[in-house]
Amino acid sequence: MRRLFCLLFLLFAAPAWAGGIAFVVNSGGASISVIDMATQKEVRRIPSLREPHHLMLSPDGRSLLVGDTAGNQMLFLDPNTGAVQQRVPMADPYQLGFSPDGKFLTVTGLARNQVDVYDSGSLKLIKRFPVIATPSHLAYAPDSSTVFVSLQDSDKLVAFDLHAMTEKWTVPVGKTPAGVMWLNGRVLVADMGTDAIAVVDPANGSVLDHVVTGKGAHNLFLSPDRKILWVNNRAGGTTVSLDSATLKPIRSYAIPGGPDDMEFAPNGKIWITRRWAEKVAVLDPVTGSYETIAVGRSPHGIWLNPKAPSPAVISSR
Amino acid sequence: MGDPFDLTAGWVQEHLLIPVLYQFGLMNWEDVSYGWALFALYGAAQVAVTFAVCLPLERWRPVERWPDSDAVWVDAAYTVLSRVGVLPLVTYVLFYRAQVFVGGWMADRDLVSPTLEGLFPVLLGRQVATFVLYAVILDFADYWRHRLSHQFRWWWALHSLHHAQRQMTFWSDDRNHLVDDLISFVWFGFIALLIGVPPLQFPLLVLVLRFLESLSHANVRLSFGWVGDRVLISPRFHRAHHGVRAAGDRSCNYGAVLPWWDMLFGTADFAREYVETGDPSGDETLATGSYWQQQWAGLRRFGCVLRQRLARLRA
Numbered sequence: 001m002r003r004l005f006c007l008l009f010l011l012f013a014a015p016a017w018a019g020g021i022a023f024v025v026n027s028g029g030a031s032i033s034v035i036d037m038a039t040q041k042e043v044r045r046i047p048s049l050r051e052p053h054h055l056m057l058s059p060d061g062r063s064l065l066v067g068d069t070a071g072n073q074m075l076f077l078d079p080n081t082g083a084v085q086q087r088v089p090m091a092d093p094y095q096l097g098f099s100p101d102g103k104f105l106t107v108t109g110l111a112r113n114q115v116d117v118y119d120s121g122s123l124k125l126i127k128r129f130p131v132i133a134t135p136s137h138l139a140y141a142p143d144s145s146t147v148f149v150s151l152q153d154s155d156k157l158v159a160f161d162l163h164a165m166t167e168k169w170t171v172p173v174g175k176t177p178a179g180v181m182w183l184n185g186r187v188l189v190a191d192m193g194t195d196a197i198a199v200v201d202p203a204n205g206s207v208l209d210h211v212v213t214g215k216g217a218h219n220l221f222l223s224p225d226r227k228i229l230w231v232n233n234r235a236g237g238t239t240v241s242l243d244s245a246t247l248k249p250i251r252s253y254a255i256p257g258g259p260d261d262m263e264f265a266p267n268g269k270i271w272i273t274r275r276w277a278e279k280v281a282v283l284d285p286v287t288g289s290y291e292t293i294a295v296g297r298s299p300h301g302i303w304l305n306p307k308a309p310s311p312a313v314i315s316s317r
Numbered sequence: 318m319g320d321p322f323d324l325t326a327g328w329v330q331e332h333l334l335i336p337v338l339y340q341f342g343l344m345n346w347e348d349v350s351y352g353w354a355l356f357a358l359y360g361a362a363q364v365a366v367t368f369a370v371c372l373p374l375e376r377w378r379p380v381e382r383w384p385d386s387d388a389v390w391v392d393a394a395y396t397v398l399s400r401v402g403v404l405p406l407v408t409y410v411l412f413y414r415a416q417v418f419v420g421g422w423m424a425d426r427d428l429v430s431p432t433l434e435g436l437f438p439v440l441l442g443r444q445v446a447t448f449v450l451y452a453v454i455l456d457f458a459d460y461w462r463h464r465l466s467h468q469f470r471w472w473w474a475l476h477s478l479h480h481a482q483r484q485m486t487f488w489s490d491d492r493n494h495l496v497d498d499l500i501s502f503v504w505f506g507f508i509a510l511l512i513g514v515p516p517l518q519f520p521l522l523v524l525v526l527r528f529l530e531s532l533s534h535a536n537v538r539l540s541f542g543w544v545g546d547r548v549l550i551s552p553r554f555h556r557a558h559h560g561v562r563a564a565g566d567r568s569c570n571y572g573a574v575l576p577w578w579d580m581l582f583g584t585a586d587f588a589r590e591y592v593e594t595g596d597p598s599g600d601e602t603l604a605t606g607s608y609w610q611q612q613w614a615g616l617r618r619f620g621c622v623l624r625q626r627l628a629r630l631r632a
Contacts, residue, residue, distance in 0.1 A: 028323075028355075031442075047442035049432060050416075050513075070413065071432075072420035091421035111417040125425075134345070153345045176344045192344045216339055234347070235339040237331065257327060258335075276327030276351060278319035297323050298351070 020306035022263070023082065024273060024280055025052045025066060026296025032066060032075075033295040034082045036311050037265065037304065040282060040293050043311045046082055049073050054095050054261075054301040059102035059120060064303060067093030069111060074123075080308040088123065091116065095137055099144040104162055106147050108135035115149050115160065127165045131158055137219070139180040139187065141202060148187050148202070150177035157189055157205060171205030173198045179219035183229065183244060190217040192234055199247070211247045214238045221262045232259040232272065239272060239283065253288055255281050263304045273299040322362070326354040353406045360400035363524050367531040371487035378538040380556070380591040383484050388605050392488035395608070399491040399498075400527070412506055419510050432513030451512065452526060453575070458508045460578035462501060463571040471626065472500070474618040478611055481603035483595035485559055487535040490527075494615040529574050534559075538591055546587060550576050553591065560592035 019038025026033060031045040032052060049071030056065050063085055066075040069092050076085040092109035098120055099106070105118040115129040115138075136152035146168065147160050157177055159168040175193025182188075186208070187200040197217050199209040216235025222244060223230065229244040237256040242249050257277025264270055270283040272290075275298050283290040334350040337343075433450055434440045440447045466476040475497040482489050493501075533555035540546055540553040550572055558570040569586040572579050579585035595604065602614040 028351075045442070047434075049434060049441075070417055070420065072417070072424040089424040091424040092417055109421065111414065112421045175342055192347075193339075193342055216335070216344060235335050235344065256331065258331060276330045278323055278327070294319055297320065 019310035020265075020304065021080070021082065021308040021311050022271065022280075022305070023055060023064065023066075023077070023301075023303045024293075024295045024299050025055055025301035026298060027051055027053045027300040028298030029296030030071075031296050032077070032082070033299070034311050035280070035293060035295070037306060038310055040291060042293065042295055044082075045296065046075075046077065046084065048075060049087075052301075055303050056096050056098060057303065059098050065096060065105075066301070067096050067107065069094050069109075079303075079305050082311065090123075094135075097138050097140065097147075099140050099147070099162065100142055101144040103144065104147075106138055106140075106149075108138055108149055110134050110136060110152070115147075115158075117147070117160070117162065117165070129158075129160055129167060132156070132170070137178055137180045139182045141182055146202065148180050148182070150180050150189060152176055152178055152192070155193075157187070157200060159202070159205060169205045173200055173205065173207055178217070178234075179231075181220040181222065181229075183222065188220055188229075190220050190231060192216050192218050195233070195236070197231060209247075211242070211249075213240045213242070213249065214252065219260060219262070221264075224264050230262055230270070232262060234258055234260070234275075239270075241285065251285075251288075253283060253285070253290075255283065255290065257281075260300055261302045263302045265304055266306050271302055271304060273302050275299065322355065322358050326351065326358050329354045329358070349406070349410060352410075356406055357401050359524055363400050363527050363531075364396060366524070367487055367528055370528070371532055371535045371537070374532075374537040374539060375486060375535055379536050380538055381484070381536060381593075386484060388482065388484050389486050389488055391606075391608055391611065392482065392486065392492045395491040395493070396488050396531075399493075411502070412509065415506060416510060416513070420513075431511055435513070454512055455505065455508065456573055456575050457578055458505065459573045460571050460582075462504045463573065464582075464584065466497070466500075467568050467571070471619060471622045472497075474622045475500075475615055477596050477599045477618065478603050478615040480559060480594075480596040481599045481611075482559075483593070483604055485534055485536060485556070485594040487531045489534040490531045492611075494619075495612060496616070496619065526574055533573075547576055547580065550574055554587065556591055556594065557586050557589035559594040560589060561595050561597055562592070 019036055022035040022037050024033040030048050030050055033042045034044050035042050048068045050068055051070040052066050052068040054067055064077040064079040072091055074088045074090040074093050078085055092112045093107045094110040095108040097106050103120055105120040107116045113131050115131055115135045116125055117127045118125055131151055133151045133153040135149045138147055138149045140147050145163055147162055149158050155172040155175055156170050157173045158170040161168050173189050174191030177189050178192040179190035187202045189198045189200055191198055195215045196210040196212045198207045201208055213231040214233030214236035216233050217231055218234040219232045221230040227244055229242040231240045239253045239255045239259050240249055241251050255272055257274030260273045260275050262272050270285060272281045274281055278297055280293040280295055281290040330351045338346055466472045475494040478494045479492055533550045533552055535552045537552050541551040546554050554570055558568055569584050570579055571584055576585055600614045602610050
């Protein structure tokens, strides 16, 4: 009987304390929304200084880094609770990413036209690369030898050699290059100025192919099982799934309001920020329908921690 | 339910601006266009609220009645250009760039870029308290900018355009020479960089402040009472500043929203009643010309003062 009670307790109580926590960065509202994944409700907002955009978990999993561009500050949050660990001065941190080997943190300074490479442990600046225009998104080669950065206000993609700390090449790849991803030995670049993503040779930046996804192709994401490539099309207001091996489109979903960043929940749902709608869409890719969660102005970066305790329980402790 | 301004700006962005930007290969402007949509909406709301409140007040208890109000229409154009058009966008983009540059330069040197919230961390997340503090500091800075614009002859040559209007109404708040606007931008930009004013964080509260500034110019017999006039600037208080006898460096009541600075620095005059407005020393074009005629006349007056100054220096 006691076992039965224990089982019943786990069945019904578990969702309350292991519901998970979602962080959504409100770039126009100078805050980070904390969402209870179980109830899909915003429970509180963490104030940032000015204009936060993107976020990334540290390699040791102890901190969630949020870059505040106009605030020139990097916020370190506890990924389980959202508690602010520290605020570190940093020049114009827009997009950020740790190299696969965990050695480097690359930060793009969109407004200051610079790409900074930091030692990921000490956060000491190793190298600053000045670039011609608005470095936006970034992706690493799997061996951490190279980082690729899109220059959004130009038509170019730039590659930096992280061993020699030199620029390898800067080449035109599309009208308004945005999202970047390494996939199957190629670099994919979403071109917001057109309706396609460019397939780029990482060796020299030459464009090998174009894959049409939708108007204003903006950002790229790979499903956790690596089988499906997801593309958000900013102008078309769609999210498109493609076979990651063949790049053949599978299905298009209408996600109005400027779909931008994306995260995958363990239950198969996909969380998408909608920049001009003050909402997050929680898309069921099977039915194609989505639920919405109200957040702050211009929601941009998003990160899910499904293993974290429910934020509602934390606040009641 | 989200903020109605944000959602409307989002609709404008998605359905009107983005299709145009995409069509013309200008998608790299999409962040700026959203900022403009927000500015334009808040600006339009400022104009609409001001119009809805001030016009009935002006009809109800006008200080003056005029046979024709052609000169007022030019002031209306100033308001629309200043609050809904490209001016606020240019200001926003320039200020944003300057803020990022200065903050980034400091962050490179392990310095924290100055912000009130940095000085007083207790303000983080307390948006209204933060805004009130920013507003008081900026109002203080505006008092001195305005007072100095009356003291220096070259500056007054530009600022006199604002004072030339004999038919002062709630539209007159924005009738300024473009160079005077530019100086204001640099002035506020400098102060804002010192204290780290966030450009788009408090739009609704900015709307309230701009409304009070417009109201203070209204052609209405309205005072907030003995105490009220000493808390917020009323049309009665500000009209004394625009009086014909108060033009140039003999003026009083320089404040924009709060009369405290005038009281503190001895320039407050609560005694003057509803006086005639205008600047008798200025060219008639400054008062009744078209928008561009006024701008050109202001520039000529400015050039004239500079030439006199140069001649005096040479002599």
